[in-house]
Amino acid sequence: MARKVFISFLGATTYGECDYHKDGKSYGGKLRFIQEATLNYLNATDWSETDIAYIMLTEGSEKNNWIDNLNHNSIENNIREGLKTRLDKLNLPFQVEPIKNLPDGNNEEEIWKIFEKVFEKINYNDELYFDITHGYRYLPMLMLVLSNYVKFLRGVTVKSITYGNYEISEKGTKPGLIVDLLPLTTLQDWTFAAADYLKNGNTEKLEELATDKTTPILKATRGADESAKAMKNLVQHLKNATEDFQTCRGLNIVRSTNINRIKSSLKEVEETMIEPFNPILEKIRNVFKPFGQATDTEINIKNGFEAAKWCYANGLFQQSATILLENVVTFFCIRHGIDIDDEIRRDVVDKTFNIRTKKFDDDESKWVLPKAKTDEQHQQNLEIVRNLLKDEVFNQEGLVSAFLRLKGLRNDFNHSGMRQNPSNASNLKTRLKQSLDFFPKILLTNSKEYAAKPHLMLINLTNHPSSRWDKAQLQAAAEYGECIDMPFPAVDPDGDEEYIDRLTDEYLQKIMETANNEQSEVTVHLMGEMSFTVSLVEKLRNVGISCILSTSTRQSKDLGNGQKKITFNFVRFRKYV
Secondary structure, three states, rough: OOOOEEEEEEOOOOOOOOOEEEEOOEEEEEEOOOHHHHHHOOOEEEEEEOOOEEEEHHHHHHHHHOOEEEOOOOOOOEEEEEHHHHHHHHOOOOOOEEEEEEOOOOOOOHHHHHHHHOOOOOOOEEEEEEOOOOOOOOOHHHHHHHHHHHHHHOOOOOEEEEEEEEEOOOOOOOOOEEEEOOOHHHHHHHHHHHHHHHHHOHHHHHHHHHHHHHHHOOOOOOHHHHHHHHHHHHHHHHHHHHHHOOOOOOOHHHOOOOHHHHHHHHHHHOOOEEEHHHHHHHHHHHHHHHOOOOOOOOHHHHHHHHHHHHHOOEEEEEEEHHHHHHHHHHHHHHHHOOOOOOOOHHHHHHHHHHHHHHOOOOHHHHOOOOOOOOOOHHHHHHHHHHHHOOOOOOOOHHHHHHHHHHHHHHHHHHHHOOOOOOOOHHHHHHHHHHEEEEEHHHHHHHOHHHOOOOOOEEEEEEEOOHOHHHHHHHHHHHHOOEEEOOOOOOOOOOHHHHHHHHHHHHHHHHHHHHHHHHEEEEEEOOOOOOOHHHHHHHHHHHHOOOEEEEEEEEEEEEEEEEEEEEEEEEEEEOOOO
């Protein structure tokens, strides 16, 4: 079982009494030392005898606050109890060990000595509970750096970082506050884990955090269990999609099996996380923005090209070449009505490139095709080749030769370069990058059915987030594309016309920036305070952005005792006219 370790620095100042609270609850009444209140808050009396508390002391803090002192401020000159006596009276089940003779930390050398003193007390797999109330101003940064250092070297878990806010108590006449700073270090953990994913495609750290440290970065928007589950689902979908790329699961990729789930989860999670976490989510969202969604009966060929690019960006060059090559074959299978998981016919498409290269178009006797089980199947294979050889996209300049070069590149990877005249690593990457640039451009741009379509987006600028819409409204909104919530502003009722003009200019700029960043064709769902709405609708129209409102029916139910229940049911979206 992991050892619980409480670490606190004791200052040399004469502290006043204060009743420290957390979430409206008092933790010990009037106390001089925040350490007492914090240990009460941590339920330290329920810890075990194997746990420990370290109190870090300088010479001054030991003399002034660790040991008992004569209270010169009292008329009777009573003895003022030090922290040692106060902690003894808590009857803690574990040892309290003072770490004495710490330097004051007046320079870099002394700060490093403090760092080393604390570090040497930490064992592998400890659970750490830091109190950073007292000490010099560099102490919070020291503890933050130390916590990351020991996480890496000792595999510890930081369970608590607290600060006692005495200042708000007005010299003890009002309650002080125990402030939980753990969300800050937890946010840092998530930042590092997200960076590891974005740079290396590694979801391992995200998985660890999603199962253990989600709560400190949750808003109080709904149940913590539900919100934590949403984050865990997102990380699991990220892992599944990443494994699809890493293991070349082409069917999942073009069917958008896990991509759909990621995009849905991102929207759900964004509504439950603390605000500083949202830019991290945005980084992850940007990774999957180029990927398209699909239904169970659809194929999104663009996803295969995007997956190949993702693999290249994450150093998975062999997977990139494999996915890219197979996706070109998939492209022509879809174009000619061939099941994309029909191995024999995929091989026919593949071999057609060789037929064209060898210029056997007119001599079917020289065509080398997979062995057919029946004559009917052989005739079908011949027809596939005939149709491909007449295909205008298949015949685009450079396509066939580029495919065969890519095939040789893929084989060079797969056979570990164990062949005559293998390419060097730099050349392989350069040639692969050229293929990644070439095929999406020539296939998607020049082929009508795969021509790029504008990305549609609905900005919901109302006081009703889309997460609360009913099924009918969500289905109607899908016509306008991906839905992004933009909270309606709190319009000052005392504001004049110039105020409204400035405020709507601000939101016009926000909407236009969102549209440009997303490279989207935007529609704005706009409802709210009338002067703001009318002004913004006019400005949006002037820049070519369409605005809509939602209509509904109103149902009133008499509950008795003068009370009524009002229900609004969505009917449709309607353009402003």
